[in-house]
Amino acid sequence: MAKFDVIELDSNQPFSLDKTLSCGQAPRWFFDNGWWYGIIRESVVKIRQEENELHFTGADAEFIYDYFCLDLNLENVYTRLKGDNYGKEAIEKNYGLRLVNQDAWECLVFQMTVNKIRTKSSSDRITRVSSKLGKEIEFEGKKFFSFPRPQEILEAGLPALKSCNISYFADNILMASRKVVENPLWENEIYSADYEAAVGILTDFKGIKHRVAEWILLFAFKKYEAFPVDAHIRKIFAANYLKNVNLGTPKDDKFDDTIKEVAKRNFGEYRGYALEYIFCSQD
Structure with missing residues (x-):
């Protein structure tokens, strides 16, 4: 049986796990039998809220605190x-x-490939890429898959991406992977840039228009x-x-x-x- 850690929430700071995770802002979260399950990088997080406490496993308290931006007033x-x-x-x-603090790489690719209709499909493009190219994670007897990091995508190559049935997005994802691998400080550059400069960095990626860049800044860079x-x-x-x-x-x-x-x-x-x-x- 999994061991669950507990975070006691600040009673003076509003937080609803259900409202946060049911609004469609972050991909690859689902609710089952009283628990939320999410795949974040190479971990499966299982979490639920009991009044003023968060009970969770799959990540440490520091990660949970940062992911849900519990430091924001x-x-x-x-x-x-x-x-x-x-x-x-x-x-x-x-x-x-609360707006969560999404992984920048996964958020970039998700926003690049999703139609902005807040669908909760289990077969969206990012899920298909994960299932084919991600690392398998076993959790509670079930199989989950991480979203592949840029180097893993480059190693897999374009034919593997195209096999995920994601049409022209395969080329854009491959180019984004190459761009990120060539500039490992890209996230730091965006964090330190002013707003318009940050938009400019993101729109330099093929397939990311101004509005898409703004979604990424909101969901992954706390702008x-x-x-x-x-x-x-x-x-x-x-x-x-x-x-x-x-x-x-x-x-x-x-x-x-x-x-x-x-x-x-x-x-x-x-x-x-x-x-x-x-x-x-x-x-």
Whole structure:
């Protein structure tokens, strides 16, 4: 029987494991029989929340604390969101949701290959690549697979990637793997860069456009000022914030720029958090 470690949560800091992991922000988490299971790098993490405690195995406490960003003062986020009617409502619906600190490489490839529709398919592209090229991990009598690191992908080669049935994404993933192997400090460069420079580093990867880069900065680099505008966000803002504003067509830059200006004005440095909360509040 697995031994479970325990983290006692700060009672003054909101946290809901269920809200955090059910919103679709991170791939390869699933809920089964009262527990959440996630494959992170080369480990399977099993975790659940019991009131003010996290019970888990598969990782140490420091990793869990960092992954769920338990050091972030979420009340500071809420203070900013509560000044907005929809932000306040979103807090009530998603109380305790935190943005997790995703593995940068896996997040980069996932965002590069996923259609931004928050599907929870067990056969998405990143899962298919993991099943074919990742390392097998046995946990509780079941087989799981890590997502292959860049060097492992280069060693496997393009034919192996194409065998994962991921169409043209195979070429993009291979080029991204080569780029990361050639520059092992790429993550540090993004962390230390200002926002636009960080976007520029990411959009230099083939297959990563500006909006995709913003998702990566939000989910893997804690740049909470990121506010990637997609079809879902356009619809929400057009209906709730900008009813009487001439925005042009949804494909115009003016449309997205106006949305970003409103988000910056209403939510400041936590507008990426606001995006997730508002998105998850839609029925």
